[in-house]
Amino acid sequence: STTIRIASIPGDGIGKDVMVEGIRVLDAAATKFGFRMDWKHFDWSCEYYARHGAMMPADGIDQLRDFDSVYLGAVGFPGVPDHISLWGLLIPIRREFDQYANIRPVYLMPGVKSPLAGREPGSINMMIVRENTEGEYGTQGRFENRGTEDERVIGEATFTRKGVDRILRYAFEQAMTRGRHVTSATKSNGLAITMPYWDERFALMARNYPEVRTDQFHIDILTAQFVRNPDWFDVVVGSNLFGDILSDLAPACAGTIAIAPSANLNPERIHPSMFEPVHGSAPDIAGKGIANPVGQIWAGSMMLDHLGQPEAAAAIMRAIETVLAEGPRTPDVGGKATTVEMGKAIASAL
Amino acid sequence: STTIRIASIPGDGIGKDVMVEGIRVLDAAATKFGFRMDWKHFDWSCEYYARHGAMMPADGIDQLRDFDSVYLGAVGFPGVPDHISLWGLLIPIRREFDQYANIRPVYLMPGVKSPLAGREPGSINMMIVRENTEGEYGTQGRFENRGTEDERVIGEATFTRKGVDRILRYAFEQAMTRGRHVTSATKSNGLAITMPYWDERFALMARNYPEVRTDQFHIDILTAQFVRNPDWFDVVVGSNLFGDILSDLAPACAGTIAIAPSANLNPERIHPSMFEPVHGSAPDIAGKGIANPVGQIWAGSMMLDHLGQPEAAAAIMRAIETVLAEGPRTPDVGGKATTVEMGKAIASAL
Numbered sequence: 270s271t272t273i274r275i276a277s278i279p280g281d282g283i284g285k286d287v288m289v290e291g292i293r294v295l296d297a298a299a300t301k302f303g304f305r306m307d308w309k310h311f312d313w314s315c316e317y318y319a320r321h322g323a324m325m326p327a328d329g330i331d332q333l334r335d336f337d338s339v340y341l342g343a344v345g346f347p348g349v350p351d352h353i354s355l356w357g358l359l360i361p362i363r364r365e366f367d368q369y370a371n372i373r374p375v376y377l378m379p380g381v382k383s384p385l386a387g388r389e390p391g392s393i394n395m396m397i398v399r400e401n402t403e404g405e406y407g408t409q410g411r412f413e414n415r416g417t418e419d420e421r422v423i424g425e426a427t428f429t430r431k432g433v434d435r436i437l438r439y440a441f442e443q444a445m446t447r448g449r450h451v452t453s454a455t456k457s458n459g460l461a462i463t464m465p466y467w468d469e470r471f472a473l474m475a476r477n478y479p480e481v482r483t484d485q486f487h488i489d490i491l492t493a494q495f496v497r498n499p500d501w502f503d504v505v506v507g508s509n510l511f512g513d514i515l516s517d518l519a520p521a522c523a524g525t526i527a528i529a530p531s532a533n534l535n536p537e538r539i540h541p542s543m544f545e546p547v548h549g550s551a552p553d554i555a556g557k558g559i560a561n562p563v564g565q566i567w568a569g570s571m572m573l574d575h576l577g578q579p580e581a582a583a584a585i586m587r588a589i590e591t592v593l594a595e596g597p598r599t600p601d602v603g604g605k606a607t608t609v610e611m612g613k614a615i616a617s618a619l
Numbered sequence: 620s621t622t623i624r625i626a627s628i629p630g631d632g633i634g635k636d637v638m639v640e641g642i643r644v645l646d647a648a649a650t651k652f653g654f655r656m657d658w659k660h661f662d663w664s665c666e667y668y669a670r671h672g673a674m675m676p677a678d679g680i681d682q683l684r685d686f687d688s689v690y691l692g693a694v695g696f697p698g699v700p701d702h703i704s705l706w707g708l709l710i711p712i713r714r715e716f717d718q719y720a721n722i723r724p725v726y727l728m729p730g731v732k733s734p735l736a737g738r739e740p741g742s743i744n745m746m747i748v749r750e751n752t753e754g755e756y757g758t759q760g761r762f763e764n765r766g767t768e769d770e771r772v773i774g775e776a777t778f779t780r781k782g783v784d785r786i787l788r789y790a791f792e793q794a795m796t797r798g799r800h801v802t803s804a805t806k807s808n809g810l811a812i813t814m815p816y817w818d819e820r821f822a823l824m825a826r827n828y829p830e831v832r833t834d835q836f837h838i839d840i841l842t843a844q845f846v847r848n849p850d851w852f853d854v855v856v857g858s859n860l861f862g863d864i865l866s867d868l869a870p871a872c873a874g875t876i877a878i879a880p881s882a883n884l885n886p887e888r889i890h891p892s893m894f895e896p897v898h899g900s901a902p903d904i905a906g907k908g909i910a911n912p913v914g915q916i917w918a919g920s921m922m923l924d925h926l927g928q929p930e931a932a933a934a935i936m937r938a939i940e941t942v943l944a945e946g947p948r949t950p951d952v953g954g955k956a957t958t959v960e961m962g963k964a965i966a967s968a969l
């Protein structure tokens with residue numbers, strides 16, 4: 270039978286709590302659907318950093334290279350600056366493995382209460398497609414007149430034609446399998462060199478997909494529309510920064526970011542892809558056993574789908590929906606269950 | 620008696636509709652509180668551009684220089700690209716007059732329905748303080764390998780020590796007059812050169828205000844918190860881009876961006892300040908007489924406050940609250956009134 274080889278990196282904080290449940294549910298799915306999960310666990314994290322002075326070994330990326338996928342919990346802990354924890358682990362994996370398509374589905378689940386008035390389950394159903402390897406992120410730039418009154422820092426955002434086109438194409442391809450509607454997040458009226466370029470490439474790409482309805486909103490009013498009219502959206506494509514913002518805001522509108530998953534895809538499958546929850550390491554509740562495991566488990570479902578196990582992936586989604594609707598649920602979604610209880614319930618609902 | 624000399628620029632679309640009501644209410648306030656409004660109207664707009672090939676005359680900025688303030692409607696219309704309409708009128712005024720503090724109060728008014736479940740009038744009450752003259756906005760940058768497969772565009776965001784410090788200071792000073800709480804919008808985990816600098820200056824500035832409670836959120840989770848916990852916030856300070864996003868999102872959470880005002884302040888009063896609604900020119904409803912005039916009128920109240928007429932400013936706010944609660948209201952806030960009817964009602968509620 271098929272064996273799926275996964276590198277799991279629980280990371281920090283609640284990453285360690287929810288990873289256990291993700292593995293539990295994936296193992297249960299494997300048993301049921303007749304394939305084998307072969308896990309190798311990596312303790313790369315802020316604790317690892319404290320011991321070794323780096324978030325992962327120098328050959329860390331190479332150690333991951335031959336796995337089918339990477340399954341990540343969460344990275345970051347107080348005391349270790351972000352430029353070390355994130356730029357030493359999460360972001361190098363995204364970049365070295367050219368995981369340029371960051372896919373974040375958002376769905377208002379039965380049993381989950383939206384903070385928006387009057388929204389029914391299913392009425393929010395969109396997919397954020399985020400560019401994941403270039404754009405606004407990074408350390409490119411320079412200081413001028415450092416240490417003087419006239420000090421200034423200049424940050425550079427890079428948009429390559431290849432980078433922009435491939436994420437736009439990915440968004441249109443996704444839309445063809447969904448509602449055939451792509452919304453582009455822009456800010457060409459303010460960021461008046463990079464975003465007009467983004468708009469231009471979007472208009473060109475749209476010509477290849479005459480069946481797909483398109484529109485675009487400046488990021489400011491787009492965030493307002495997520496709150497006012499979340500049902501307007503199907504696929505929403507954005508740059509690294511705009512996609513990041515929208516993929517926290519949209520799940521919040523759909524109830525909670527605790528259940529939102531994130532697939533960092535290398536669509537050409539030259540390198541492994543990585544699957545993680547959208548939420549972070551949440552140091553304030555780490556180790557308390559109350560973190561919601563659904564984001565991690567949903568990310569696991571996306572991983573199985575990516576690795577050729579669509580039935581198992583769909584079965585996990587049904588199990589998540591059942592348990593969110595009927596309980597047991599963790600406190601953040603109105604229940605009293607622990608992380609483990611909710612994870613076990615999802616595994617047995619399979 | 621005091622005379623207040625205002626340059627009014629209705630601009631485009633609904634800017635022309637709501638400006639009439641703004642002037643009506645300010646004139647009524649002047650009569651009641653014993654000062655004189657002296658208006659000079661400028662027809663600078665996309666129509667002006669169609670006739671003259673520029674959004675304003677070459678000496679436009681100089682023509683505005685000696686007014687007490689500029690009162691703006693909205694700028695932009697389909698057919699004229701943003702880099703012409705906005706960068707030819709709105710943004711040069713902000714920059715030439717060094718209106719670095721963009722102040723956008725957000726308040727859930729009686730009579731206005733929040734899209735967020737269970738929020739009562741007054742439960743959202745914050746002030747977005749946005750840097751308005753530098754940061755991510757602009758055309759600085761370069762193209763490389765233009766026209767080839769390896770084409771890339773690199774945009775530059777500039778943060779000067781002076782520019783960052785003065786907006787942070789302004790935010791802390793505002794907080795001292797309000798809830799003594801400042802939240803900084805950052806993204807130092809991703810935009811890893813400019814935003815760590817912003818954080819560093821924020822931490823330094825906070826030392827000067829030991830009475831003020833501070834916190835900071837990355838922009839992604841901050842947008843989620845605006846939806847989940849809008850009552851957490853008092854003064855929120857952000858860069859040009861982050862402030863722009865938050866000041867559309869927050870009013871949407873508080874019901875509608877149609878009522879939100881924006882003060883572009885030159886706090887040192889070396890140059891005139893500018894007051895405008897947050898909403899744009901809304902070409903789809905322009906000329907239909909249904910635009911909500913409250914954003915324009917509230918901006919007028921901020922202008923009077925800035926120009927030494929705090930009682931008149933406060934009276935306008937009370938009149939706005941009365942009419943929003945009791946009607947007549949425009950359709951966007953659940954009524955059937957026209958722009959003119961609502962404007963007249965606010966003027967007579969004075």
Ligand SMILES: CC(C)[C@H](C(=O)O)[C@@H](O)C(=O)O
Nearest residue numbers: 458459489705863881897899
């Ligand atoms: C029209 C646009 C350039 C402007 C901005 O981004 O500053 C607007 O969104 C605003 O908030 O005043």
Ligand SMILES: CC(C)[C@H](C(=O)O)[C@@H](O)C(=O)O
Nearest residue numbers: 355513531547549808809839
């Ligand atoms: C932790 C941070 C660097 C990361 C990002 O901004 O990409 C996170 O917010 C995410 O969305 O995955």
